[in-house]
Amino acid sequence: MSWGYTAKPEAFMEKRSSLYGKVFKTHVFGRATIVSTDAEVSKSVLQNDGRIFVPYYPKSLTMLMGDPSILLINGAPHRKLHALLSSFFKSPSLKAQVARDMEHHLHLSMPSWSQRCSPLRIQDQAKSMAFEILVRALMSVGSGKDMNFLRHEFREFIAGLMSLPFNLPGTRLRKSLQAKKRIMKLVRQIIEEKRKKRKQGLNPMDDVIDVLINDSQQDAQEEGNEIEMKDDLSMANTVIDMMIPGEDSVPVLITLALKFLTDNPTALQQMREENLKLKRLKAQAGEKLCWTDYMSLSFTQNVITETLRIGNIINAVMRKALKDVEIKGYLIPKGWCVLTSFRAVHLDEENFSNPYQFNPWRWKDKEAGGFTFTPFGGGYRLCPGIELSRLEAAVFLHHFVTSFSWVAEEDSIVNFPTVRMKCGLPLTLTPLPSYPSFPSQ
Numbered sequence: 001m002s003w004g005y006t007a008k009p010e011a012f013m014e015k016r017s018s019l020y021g022k023v024f025k026t027h028v029f030g031r032a033t034i035v036s037t038d039a040e041v042s043k044s045v046l047q048n049d050g051r052i053f054v055p056y057y058p059k060s061l062t063m064l065m066g067d068p069s070i071l072l073i074n075g076a077p078h079r080k081l082h083a084l085l086s087s088f089f090k091s092p093s094l095k096a097q098v099a100r101d102m103e104h105h106l107h108l109s110m111p112s113w114s115q116r117c118s119p120l121r122i123q124d125q126a127k128s129m130a131f132e133i134l135v136r137a138l139m140s141v142g143s144g145k146d147m148n149f150l151r152h153e154f155r156e157f158i159a160g161l162m163s164l165p166f167n168l169p170g171t172r173l174r175k176s177l178q179a180k181k182r183i184m185k186l187v188r189q190i191i192e193e194k195r196k197k198r199k200q201g202l203n204p205m206d207d208v209i210d211v212l213i214n215d216s217q218q219d220a221q222e223e224g225n226e227i228e229m230k231d232d233l234s235m236a237n238t239v240i241d242m243m244i245p246g247e248d249s250v251p252v253l254i255t256l257a258l259k260f261l262t263d264n265p266t267a268l269q270q271m272r273e274e275n276l277k278l279k280r281l282k283a284q285a286g287e288k289l290c291w292t293d294y295m296s297l298s299f300t301q302n303v304i305t306e307t308l309r310i311g312n313i314i315n316a317v318m319r320k321a322l323k324d325v326e327i328k329g330y331l332i333p334k335g336w337c338v339l340t341s342f343r344a345v346h347l348d349e350e351n352f353s354n355p356y357q358f359n360p361w362r363w364k365d366k367e368a369g370g371f372t373f374t375p376f377g378g379g380y381r382l383c384p385g386i387e388l389s390r391l392e393a394a395v396f397l398h399h400f401v402t403s404f405s406w407v408a409e410e411d412s413i414v415n416f417p418t419v420r421m422k423c424g425l426p427l428t429l430t431p432l433p434s435y436p437s438f439p440s441q
């Protein structure tokens, strides 16, 4: 853990890899653990479904996750839920909504940013926007009382994810569990209202709750069962647990991209030119930007890819072996944990030349895939939010780099327990001649 707080946490891995090879034994959170910094071994671990490896999280986290939770379930129920969510998150209608939502939030916020005398903490702004967009995609709650309630309670809930696992009055974990109960109550009310509307013949597919209700109704019909209360409970749990990986990662991606661009003026200039060109073309054609336009900005996408590689928003994932298993000559004994370090692979010179250099050009004409590049994990648990995350970041970055130039205050990246900018990346902004970004709104 002490390595985690340094600027180079992978030095923990490098030291041991140099002594024992790319796969070695150690203790993480007090558990006997095998660490893999080898892309091939990590690939095999990630590609194995719940028969050999199951997800492993610190105890406080599992106590806060629901039962069942997408992050913990295995086998056929997991595959079904993962497929449902992935196809919803990939749908063009959701992407169009997410792009519009992000534009809307920027449209409301940017005028006040351009007039500020004090620096703007970009991480806080991105966080607030990404939270609202996520909640809308999950349960169609818009800005207002319920959104503020969810924001407050969710903050209280996640504060306990990495706490001591004691559920006693006054402990951090107990406070987080209580916050989760309050969120559950609201989410269950939303589910009930949606069910009532369905009885009146309305069957929208606007958000994750709609997708889950639809699925539970189909199951019930096929099996000739009544919808049970436990269906709504597990649905509420699924929705809340999806907020855990979804909430913080996109704003950190946006903030890190701006940090790396600040440090690399040539990359910033190329990205600004690419985005200004698109903006001019659209203005000449009298058209608004749509989600496919943002995704077609190749250099911007390369900046996002390189930010994911070097930023390592999710450093690693852990699995527990259910039986003895041998991978590439290494024995992983039953009951042991495996930590697949994405960070070590992304920063390994064997996989990327000058790995510590932010170099978006390395991705020119190159697929951002394979098992040496796994910011979104891989195999059965590959993040369903991949495309949405890239889209949100691209929309934010488009409007930001074409509207402002900036000077950044001194700040540094923190890598533990989660990746973020220590001071939220304070920027002093100057509007560019191309500002405002939303002439047509």
Ligand code: HEM
Pocket (backbone or CB within 6 Å): 055, 070, 071, 082, 134, 242, 243, 245, 246, 247, 249, 250, 253, 313, 314, 317, 318, 374, 375, 376, 377, 378, 380, 381, 382, 383, 384, 385, 386, 388, 389
């Ligand atoms: C930059 C942004 C993001 C990064 C880097 C990221 C990374 C990851 C990684 C590494 C995993 C794999 C975990 C494992 O193997 O145990 C994962 C899973 C997951 N992510 Fe993301 N994520 C991002 C954004 C999102 C968003 C926006 C959502 C939207 C709701 C989301 C929802 C999920 C879910 C539900 C899972 C669990 C999938 C499963 O276990 O089947 N993520 N994410």
